[in-house]
């Protein structure tokens with residue numbers, strides 16, 4: 001079986017085991033990943049943070065765009081998926097962390113991300129977890145940094161606008177289901 005197919009199966013298994021945590025039945029398409037990452041300049045970033053890495057569709061593309069001295073910290077709460085990421089990318093710039101995004105602060109040593117990439121399923125989180133994670137995003141981002149968010153509904157827009165001075169939204173039809181991409185700048189800390 002191809003890596004693509006086995007990743008889809010692994011992802012589906014993770015969804016069936018924990019639907020609200022995974023929030024999608026398929027990994028994000030490569031077109032949506034590229035459309036999302038095109039919204040920020042990854043080649044100029046020193047520190048990139050990824051939340052909800054899954055099977056690594058964004059991880060691989062972020063590494064391909066990062067400079068040689070940059071760092072990527074990828075958080076994934078599912079231990080099986082985190083293990084897969086660790087085994088798949090043998091890249092000294094990458095640190096895979098198996099932990100909840102709500103504990104992000106403890107993994108950044110006081111540093112702030114130039115680009116934060118979030119694929120977390122905010123709409124299926126309970127209200128407390130959603131607020132805790134959303135509240136830490138502006139604090140984790142450098143003042144001139146960019147937060148990129150992918151979602152399957154626009155519901156999160158108001159929450160993002162409360163926390164960032166500038167929020168732009170696009171829709172990519174090249175994903176199942178079509179995805180909303182948000183680029184957020186000017187963190188309100």
Ligand SMILES: C[S@@+](CC[C@H](N)C(=O)[O-])C[C@H]1O[C@@H](n2cnc3c(N)ncnc32)[C@H](O)[C@@H]1O
Nearest residue numbers: 021024027028052053054076077078100101119
């Ligand atoms: C919609 S999937 C996206 C996966 C992948 N980035 C993609 O685009 O295909 C959401 C991912 O977030 C992970 N996740 C859910 N809650 C999390 C949390 N609190 N902290 C870190 N990761 C979490 C899930 O295990 C899942 O892999």
